[in-house]
Amino acid sequence: MAERLTADARKQALGAIPGWTEVQGRDAIGKTFVFKDFNEAFGFMTRAALVAEKMDHHxxxxxxxxxxxxxxxxxDAGGVTKLDIELARTMNTIAKLTAT
Amino acid sequence: MAERLTADARKQALGAIPGWTEVQGRDAIGKTFVFKDFNEAFGFMTRAALVAEKMDHHxxxxxxxxxxxxxxxxxDAGGVTKLDIELARTMNTIAKLTAT
Incomplete structure (x- = not known):
């Protein structure tokens, strides 16, 4: 099972994935993606959903x-693990490919 | 443009679409759908997204x-209109077809 990252490891990982920050009051990371319209936003979600389902990490x-x-x-780990960092990185890639 | 429904019209319409209720503190309606897993939940969202995009009402x-x-x-109308009732009704139908 993936283990919670230490505060230092999380901070270092976040430095390499633009736009992601620690969520206030939770052991979680977050980002708000803004696209051109609903077509792009939901297109992004659909690609990310397929990746998430394959990772079994949603x-x-x-x-x-x-x-x-x-x-x-x-x-399961009660916080941010390398799975979250991996999905965050993939979402950034998908968003970049999606935005026109 | 679709016009805001009166409180009476909204209440009457909600009576015919199971599970939908008025959202506290907003002129809006809401429902929480619970599926078996992520596959079903995102399948529902995908079908609903296509309908929403076609209606141009998201x-x-x-x-x-x-x-x-x-x-x-x-x-645009600052509240619940017949477009919301129509989308709510369609979402109920899609959810029924999606749940296994």
């Missing part, structure tokens, strides 16, 4: 039209 | 694994 996310707020944490 | 929604919390309101 995001908490909220979508309002062109905006997608994502929070990542590993339930 | 939900606010939050997904955590097998749960999808939906809030509907018509931004």
């Amino acid at each position: 995001p908490e996310w909220r979508n309002v039209y062109k905006t997608v707020e994502v929070v990542l944490s590993t339930h | 939900p606010e929604w939050r997904n955590v694994y097998k749960t999808v919390e939906v809030v509907l309101s018509t931004h």
Whole structure:
């Protein structure tokens, strides 16, 4: 099972994935993605959903039209693990490919 | 443009779409859908997203694994319109077809 990252390891990992920050009051990381429209936002979500399902590691996310707020944490570990860092990095890649 | 429903019309419409209720503190309606797993939850979202895009009327929604919390309101009208009722009804149909 993936283990919780130490505060130092988490901070270092976050430094390498632009836009992701620690979520206030929770052991979690988050980012708000803003796209051009709903088509792009949901396209991003669909690609990310396929990756998440394959990883068996799922995001908490909220979508309002062109905006997608994502929070990542590993339930079983009670905090942020390398799975969250991996999914965050992949989401950044997908978002970059999605945005026109 | 779709017009805001009166309180009476909204209450009557909600009576015919199981599970949907008025959102506290907002002129909006909401429902939390619970599925078997992420596959079902995101399958539901995907079908609903296609309908929403075609209607050009989009939900606010939050997904955590097998749960999808939906809030509907018509931004331009500042409240609940027949578009929200129509989308709510369609979401119930899709959810029924999605759940195994």
